[in-house]
Amino acid sequence: PFQPDDVNSAVWEKIKDHPCYSEEAHHYFARMHVAVAPACNIQCHYCNRKFDCANESRPGVVSEKLAPDQALRKVIAVANEVPQLSVLGIAGPGDACYDWRKTKETCERVAKEIPDIKLCISTNGLALAEHVDELAEMNVDHVTITINMVDPEIGAKIYPWIFHDHRRYTGIEAAKILHKRQMLGLEMLTERGILTKINSVMIPGVNDEHLIEVNKWVKERGAFLHNVMPLISDPAHGTHYGLTGQRGPRAIELKALRNSLEGGPRLMRHCRQCRADAVGLLGEDRGREFTLDQVPGEIT
Ligand code: SF4
Numbered sequence: 001p002f003q004p005d006d007v008n009s010a011v012w013e014k015i016k017d018h019p020c021y022s023e024e025a026h027h028y029f030a031r032m033h034v035a036v037a038p039a040c041n042i043q044c045h046y047c048n049r050k051f052d053c054a055n056e057s058r059p060g061v062v063s064e065k066l067a068p069d070q071a072l073r074k075v076i077a078v079a080n081e082v083p084q085l086s087v088l089g090i091a092g093p094g095d096a097c098y099d100w101r102k103t104k105e106t107c108e109r110v111a112k113e114i115p116d117i118k119l120c121i122s123t124n125g126l127a128l129a130e131h132v133d134e135l136a137e138m139n140v141d142h143v144t145i146t147i148n149m150v151d152p153e154i155g156a157k158i159y160p161w162i163f164h165d166h167r168r169y170t171g172i173e174a175a176k177i178l179h180k181r182q183m184l185g186l187e188m189l190t191e192r193g194i195l196t197k198i199n200s201v202m203i204p205g206v207n208d209e210h211l212i213e214v215n216k217w218v219k220e221r222g223a224f225l226h227n228v229m230p231l232i233s234d235p236a237h238g239t240h241y242g243l244t245g246q247r248g249p250r251a252i253e254l255k256a257l258r259n260s261l262e263g264g265p266r267l268m269r270h271c272r273q274c275r276a277d278a279v280g281l282l283g284e285d286r287g288r289e290f291t292l293d294q295v296p297g298e299i300t
């Protein structure tokens with residue numbers, strides 16, 4: 001595939017076979033997620049803890065939770081069957097940076113067996129800054145941070161509480177801490193040349209117009225991609241309507257917002273909001289072919 005004029009060769013090396021960072025690559029390269037990180041340190045109003053982290057996934061999805069050694073078995077099985085596999089992502093089902101021990105062990109064990117696989121992490125950003133140096137040492141080239149606000153007053157409407165430094169914070173105080181930690185984590189990743197994708201969940205009447213401001217802040221701090229995702233309201237699954245029955249945006253509203261963000265970081269328009277155990281090309285999910293009972297046995 002051709003190299004766009006606006007990225008240098010070091011960046012191109014990182015994105016050329018990552019299906020989420022390069023729209024071109026998503027036709028040819030596959031990613032897989034392993035659901036090794038169930039714990040989470042914040043509460044988003046749109047999340048129901050019974051399901052996968054809604055910051056990266058669709059509602060109503062429950063992934064098969066794995067221990068790091070089980071994840072390794074699964075990655076090896078997929079790598080043997082899916083030649084296009086280029087990226088291993090950890091996107092929950094909770095928060096990859098908060099459930100750090102399992103995330104780190106999984107990345108290290110997989111990198112040892114499959115050294116050329118790219119590692120990708122998704123986080124809400126609260127526990128990110130304290131792990132950035134380790135992420136760099138682990139050769140994690142790609143981090144997704146979900147940033148839904150830069151104004152704590154708006155944040156208080158999205159996050160009822162956070163758990164930070166051994167205690168729980170609520171309201172504006174919680175949103176202030178989350179905002180500071182997200183910005184610090186993003187700046188630290190940019191300094192180390194780790195590419196970042198910012199996910200923002202568009203919640204009509206809460207942060208829709210505000211996402212223009214979010215886009216400016218993340219652009220100033222070096223974000224590579226901005227992915228505005230619609231809130232998916234799905235009462236049938238008992239999820240995504242914690243914001244008092246909040247509806248999701250209409251397609252035309254989402255399109256208008258995305259158009260108004262042109263000129264900031266590149267916009268991702270091919271996101272499929274895949275599950276925390278997705279396998280395959282974006283838009284295809286072969287996860288059910290690789291459940292634990294179907295992949296070859298124990299590895300020690
Ligand atoms: Fe749920 Fe993800 Fe928010 Fe945690 S960060 S509360 S798992 S949506």
Ligand code: SF4
Pocket residue numbers: 020031032033056087088089090091120121122142144197274
């Ligand atoms: Fe990484 Fe997110 Fe793409 Fe998964 S969906 S590979 S976590 S950017």
